[in-house]
Amino acid sequence: MKKVTLFFTSLFSAVLAVFLYAQFSNTETSSAVTERNVQPIFQNVNLTKSSSEVVSDFTSAAEKTINAVVHVTNFQERSGFSLFDFMYGSQNGGYQNEIEAGSGSGVIISPDGYIVTNTHVIKNSSNLNVTLNNKKSYKASVVGSDAEFDIALIKIETQDDLPFLAFGNSDSAQIGEWVLAVGNPFNLTSTVTAGIISAKARSLSERNPQSFIQTDAAINPGNSGGALVNTNGDLIGINTAISSRTGSYVGYSFAVPSNIAKKVVEDLLEYGKVQKGILGISTMNENSSEAIELGLDQIEGVYVANVSEDSGAERAGIKEGDVIKKVNGVKIGKFSALVGYLSSKRPGEKVKVAVDRDGALLEFDVELSKLMTVDLRNLGLRVKDLTEDDQKNYKRKTGVKIVAASQSYRNYNLEGKLLIAINDNEIKDINDAEERSNNLRRNKNYYTALTLIDQNGEKERILFD
Incomplete structure (x- = not known):
């Protein structure tokens, strides 16, 4: 009897052990499978309407x-x-x-x-x-x-009204903004390319600083004079230049900002030539050794190296050493930005200039003055209009004063003398002087005759080959 009881006890224990082992084994396996089937959580980013509207805007523009x-x-x-x-x-x-x-x-x-x-x-x-x-x-x-x-x-001239574009405000254009370059290069139909504004106030020449909009929209030579528009179809630039070794597009194109183009057009219609309003300051080439030594290549703004006599800047109180930071609230980071902004203004207009002077931010109301000096490149002379003091000293109201001359004139002591005629054509102001000088190359004269008046009021005439 004891043997039977022991047998059933052993059998029950074995069955219980097998049962418990199966239970634990199934639980662990199920747990492992469950862990492998857990799905990772991904966050979906809904596309904004602007992405689809960009394509629509391109079409509309x-x-x-x-x-x-x-x-x-x-x-x-x-x-x-x-x-x-x-x-x-x-x-x-x-x-x-x-x-x-x-x-x-x-x-x-x-x-x-x-x-x-x-x-x-x-x-x-x-x-x-x-x-x-x-x-x-x-x-x-x-x-x-x-x-x-x-x-x-x-x-x-046409009897029909033509489709046209109105000038937009290029000052409000932003770096990274989508733009379209539209041209008609091959006398087929207008072509359209797209890109973004890569930079503003870009200058291509240190000798003649200007302010271009740089874009990566493809512009080839036949597109010169075409339109640069934003996605609203506003004219924000006139395509003008390509930066490449081949003369064809390689990724950098430039446009004259619409605010400058609009002002030039208005001046040509009203005055026949561009009217330039200036502050009356000069700066220092930021890449020159002197500028680098003074740390001016690192500053953000325009360093005032000199203030012209009787200029709007001088009358307002701007001084040498000031750093121009803003004009009419527009940030000025470099000289080309200042040139670009002022190129849309005329003599007589007033601008608010913010300068950094020894760490203090000061503001001045400056009336832009007429350009007083001009370089006569065909003659190698720099001349300026006469001030009231000059008119009193020389006892005449017409002519231009020579303020600098090339080395070819070093034996003539021309600085300080008045230039009153070129080849017997009277000169009243710098506009006359510039026109007479420009005509020299076209007329190909065998000689050039300059009529001058010195500080003593004596007239002299100099002939040059």
């Missing part, structure tokens, strides 16, 4: 722009002698014909046919032809141009 961009063809006269002329002589001085010398794009800015383009597109033209996006062609006349800003204004 392109539609508003393409019909206002035109193709401009530059025709120039060529003359010469044919083989027949060389062999048998010519009674009419050889032949003359007109060839297509170049082309570019333009932007219609008024319904009555005013078109803005680049000066280099229309330079030396004898005739201009404008082709609209609908393939209609018109003869164009030049209203005016400015080589420094590379902006020209031309006009076509």
Whole structure:
């Protein structure tokens, strides 16, 4: 009996052990599988409407722009002698014909046919032809141009109102903002490329600082004079330059800001030439050894190295050593930014200039003055208009004062003398002096005659080859 009892006790224990082992084993296996099947949590980012609206905006902006961009063809006269002329002589001085010398794009800015383009597109033209996006062609006349800003204004005559673009505010354009470059380079139809604003107030020359909008939208040579617009279709720039070794697009393109282009156009219409309003300060080349030694290459702003006599800056109280930080609330980080902002202003306008003076931020109301000096590059002279004191000292109201001369004049002591005529053409002010000087190269005179008056009031005449 004891043996039977022991047998069942052992059997029960064995069954219980097997049961418990199975239970624990199943639990562990289930736990392991459960851990492997846990799903990671991913956060979904919903696309904002702006991503889809960008494409819509591109379409809308392109539609508003393409019909206002035109193709401009530059025709120039060529003359010469044919083989027949060389062999048998010519009674009419050889032949003359007109060839297509170049082309570019333009932007219609008024319904009555005013078109803005680049000066280099229309330079030396004898005739201009404008082709609209609908393939209609018109003869164009030049209203005016400015080589420094590379902006020209031309006009076509038509009975129909034309599609046009209004100037936008380029000061409000932001780095990183999407833009479209629209041109008509091959006299086909307008083409559109997209990119972003890479930089503002970009200067391409230290000798002649300017203020360009830099973009990575593809702009090729035939697009010069075309439109740079934002996604609203606002005209914020006139495409003008490409930075590359080949002359074709490699990633960097530049446009004249619309605020500058608009002011140039208005000046050409009203005055026939650009009116420049200046503060009356000069700065130091930030890459010069002197500037680097003073740490000026590291500052943010424009260092005032000199204040011109009787200028708006001097009258307002700006001093040498000040650092210009803002103009009318617009941040000024470098000299090209200052040049760019002031290029949209005229003499007589007032601006609020904020400067850093020994750590203190001061503000001055400055009335912009007329440009008083000009470089006569064909003569190697720098001249300025006469001040009231000059007029009293020299006892005359017309002429320009020579303030600097090239080394070729070192034996003539020209500094301080008045220049009153070039080749017997009277000079009243710096505008006359600049025009007379520019005409020297075109007329190819065998000599140049300068009529001068010295500090004693004595007149002298100097001839140069």
